[in-house]
Amino acid sequence: MNVPARRTIWLLLPLLAGLLGAARVTQGPVTHSKARFAATLPVGWVMDMRGHTLSASRDGFNVQIIQLSRRDLKDAFPAQELSASADMDLEQLGELFVAEAKRQNENVEIQSTEPAVLGGRDAVRAEWSFATPNGLRFRVIAFIMTTPDGVFEVWYKAPALHYFERDRAAFEAVVASFKYDPELAKSRQR
C-alpha cells in the first residue's frame, strides 16, 4: 500500500469511528445515565455507548471486549423467556445465567460460577470458554447482579491465546470501579 493511501485510511478511521458512535476513552469514570451505572474504562481503549450498553475494546470489538449493560428484570433471561427478581437467590441466579450462556452457544464450557461482589452488591461471577469453527478459543468472565432497577451484567471476552491474560487486569479494574447508581434513575424520572 502506498503512503498517501495509508495516510487517507488513518485520516478516515477516526471519522468512521465517530460515525459509528465510538470514541477513545480518556481519564475518569464514564457515566451511562440511561442505564444507571458508571465505570472507569481503560484509558486509550475505544468505547461505544448505545441503548443500555457500554462497550470498550483495545484492538477491536471482535477481538477483546468489555461490556457493561442493564436490562429490565422482566427481560433478564431472553433465551429462557424468564424474568428475574431483585432479591433472587444467588445460586439460582448463577444457574439461570449459565443456562442462558449455554442456550446461546451449545459449545460453551462452564469453568466456574461463584458468589461475588459488584458495585458493593451481591452478584454472581462465572467463567466459561468456547471455540469458533476455525479453532479460536475465547474465554469469558462475566458478572451478573439484580437490583430493583434491573439486571446488570459486566463481562469480558477475549481470545485465550495472548489477549485474555494480557487485558485481564484492565477488566478487573473496570469491575472494581463499577457503580450502580439508582440516583441516576431517579434524576431521569424527575
Next chain:
Amino acid sequence: MRGRGLPLLGLLATGVAWAASDIVSFVGRPDPALLSSEETRLWHQSSEQDGALQKQGSLYEDAALDAYLQGLCDRLFPEFDGAIRMRALRSTLPNAFMMPNGSTYMHAGMLAVVRNEAQLAAIIAHEGGHFVDKHGLRNMRRASKSIVFAQLVALGGVPLVGELIAASSIYGFSRELEREADAAAVERMSRAGYDLGEASAPFLALQGYYAVNKIKEPIFYASHPRLDERIDYFDAAADARGTAGGARNDEAFLAATAGARLFVLEEELKRRNHAVVIHLLSDAGLRATYPREADYHLAAALRQRNAAGDLARAEELLVPLSLERPEHPETWKLLGDLRLRAGQGAEARVHYLRYLELRPDAADRAFVERQLQKLESGATP
C-alpha cells in the same frame, strides 16, 4: 404470476431429472481419484467441515463410542470398508447427518432417545443410504437452481456454509430421496440381521421429543416425508419381511452409549431444559435403558421445574440412590438443597460436606462453601 410460474417449474423439473441422470451410486469404497470435479469440490468442502467440527470442540471425544458406531456402520456397509466414517457429536439435538465425503455424525441427543442397537442401526443405515446413492450431490444440483448459498446455518452447534447446506443431510433431503434412504435402510438392516421391528422406534421417539419442545414443523429428520408416514413405512416393511431372530444387541448398545446418554441429560440440565429430561426419563421403557444415576438427573429436573409435588418426588428418587450409589457426588448436593429448603440445616450441612469431599473441584464449590458458612454461623440461608 401463477401462469408464468408453471412453465418455469416444468423447466426446473426437467433440469433436475437431467441433472440427476448422470449420477451413479457408489458400489463400494470410492476412489477419490475417480470423482468428478463437482464431487471433488464437495468432498473438499466436507473435509473442511470435518476440521471445523473438530476445532470447534463439537466432537464428543469418546474413542470407544466412536469405535462402536464405526463397527455398527461397517456391519451395515461391509463392502465400503470403512469409507463411511462415524463420529459422535456433543450436540443434544436428536439428529444424525452425513456429508458427501462419507463423514457421518451421530448427535449424542440421538443416542439419548433410542433404546437398542437395532434402532441405532436404522439411523446409520438411513444415513449411509444417502452417501451410497450420492443424495448430497443430487440435492445440491436441485437446490442450486433455486437458492443462493451465501448463508451460514448452525443446527445444534454445527455450522454449515455454502453448498454443504444442501449437500449434507443435516436438514434432510427431498421426500423422494428420504424415501430412497428409508428403503435402503430396510435392506441394509435386513442383510445385517437386525430386528426390523425396531426400525420405526427412533421416529416415534422423535415425535415425542418434538411435542415436548413444541416444534411444530421439524426441520430435520422428520419433515420429508412426515414422521407418521415413515413410521408406517418401517412397520409395514417389518411385517412383510418378519422380525423373527433379528438382533437388537441391547447390552452392547447400553455399554457403549451410557456415558454419552448421561452427558445429554447433564447438558440439558445446564441449559435448564428440564422438560426434555423429564420427558425422556418418565418413559419407563426408556428409563430402564439408562444407568442408575439417571434418577439424579430426573430429580434435578423436577427441582428445576418445581411444580406441585416435584420436590417430594425428587426426594423419593434421591434417598434410595444415595444408598445405592453413595459415590455419586451430585446426589448429595441436591439432597442437601432439598433438606435446606425443608429447614433441615444439620442434614443439609452433612450432605454438602459429603459433596465437596467427593467433588473437590466442583464448579459451584464457592456457592456450597458459602451455604456451609451460613449454616455454621447459624444464619438462615
